[in-house]
Amino acid sequence: MTIAVIVLVIKMKLVRMTPMALVASMMLSGAYAQVAPSIDSLTVTGIQDAPLTQTILKGEQLNQSRVNTPNTAAMLLNIPGVSMYLGGGVSGLPAIHGLADDRVSTNVDGMPFLSSCPNHMNSPLSYISPSNVGSVKVITGLSPVSAGGDSLGGVVSVQSLPPVFANKGETLTQGEVGASYSSN
DSSP, rough: OOHHHHHHHHHHHHHHHHHHHHHHHHHHOOOOOOOOOOOOOOOOOOOOOOOOOOEEEEEEEHHHHHHOOOOOOGGGTSSSEEEEEEOOSOEEEEEEEEEEEEGEEEEEETTOOOOOOOOHHHHGGGGOOGGGGEEEEEESSSSGGGGGOOSEEEEEEEOOOOOOOOOTTOOOOOOOOOOOOOOO
């Protein structure tokens, strides 16, 4: 016989034996039933919703902070969980629980601000002088949708003082003097 015929005969025997081997192996194997394990009951209790952790600085608290610093971000340092990264001479970058920059939403008069330079060194709080701050609200933790809802660290919302205008026919004179010193 030639080699091609021998290979054909071997293949035919394999094809005929494969279904028989499959049937025989199924008959020899048995099915093993398992006993269902008993599982202890589990009680799930909900957690009460906690209010947002927010701090509002205004009035006398703000006046004390305003006197001690030329830096708007430094006014927040007495709030629990808030620290500051110094990056430039004008204002530091507020950090809430270690998260800073784009992880903390910063709003001035309701308008969201981002850091202005490519290295994110100039804080959005550098746009407002401490002498012009009317109130500051800091929300630590995830920000609610009502405060922008897009930051993990929290929200720093600054409202400037309202402008003061002279009455009709009157002259208004106003001023403020301050001095500060800082060093690297």
